[in-house]
Amino acid sequence: MGKDYLIAADLEGIHGIVGEPYKSLYPDVADYAKAIENAVKEINVAVKALFDAGAGRVAVWDNHGQGKNIDFSAIDARAVRVENPPMKRYERLSFAKNFAFAGIILLGYHSKEGSFNGVLAHTYSSAAIQYYKIDGKTMGEAEIDAYIAGELGIPVLFAASDDVCIGQIKDGIPGIRTVVTKIGKGRNAAEFIAEEKVLEEIYEGVQAAVREPNAPVRLQYPCGIEVNYTRPERAEEVLRKVRGYGQDARYGETTHIVCSVLRGAQDLEAFI
16 A cells, blocks of 8 residues: 655745745735646646655645645645644644655745745744744754654655755755755745746656655754744743743743743644
C-alpha cells in the first residue's frame, strides 16, 4: 500500500504573482485571483507527481489566512482536503492524526518578515509580527512548520517558492529538494520564470524527493523563543495566553517583545 503525503499550500510564493504595496494577498488585491489560479496548477502537478510515484493518499491543506482560498473543485479529485477544525488550543497539524504522513510538500510559502527582496515576505502576519526568533535564530513559517512536523516524525521533503525563501528553507532543512518559482526583486517585484518550466520542475522535484527522502528536523528542547509584535496590545495578549498554558513567559527589551522557554512543540504552537 502506498504512503500518505501532505501538500501544504500558501500563496505568496506561487509563480507569477507579486501582490501590491501595503497590502496582504487577499481578494481585494488584483494578484489574488491569479495566485489562486496558479496555486491550483502547482498543487495539481504535485498531486500527479505523488500518485505517479506510488502514493496511497495525498492530502491538500490550504493554510493561507483562514484557509478558504483554493477552489477545491479544480483540484485533482484523488486528493483529500484537510483543514484544522475550531479548537480550544491551537494545533498546527491537528489533522495529521488521521494520516500516517511520510512527508510534506510546501508550495507557495514565502520568506520571513524583513527579508531583502523576498516577495510578500512576512511571518504569519505582516500586520502583527516583526520576527520570530527561536533558539537565537530568526525563522520563517516554512522552518517553523518543519519543526512542528518534525516532532511528529514527519519530514518536509520539497518546497517551491521565490529564490529568497528557498535560500532560507535550504539553510534550515538539510537535504530538502527545492524549485525556484521566481526571482525576488523586492517585496512587490520579481523576475518571473516561465510557468511551463516551474511546473515541470515541481513534478520532477517532488518525484525525486519521494525517491530519496530527507530526515525530519527537530528543535532541541528546552529552547528559547522571542517574538516581536507590532503592537504592545498584541504582545500583552500573547503573554497572558502562554502564561495560562504554564509557560515561563516575560517581556523582552520592550513591551512589543515576548520571550519564553519552549518545552516542546505544543509550546511553540501557542505562539502561532
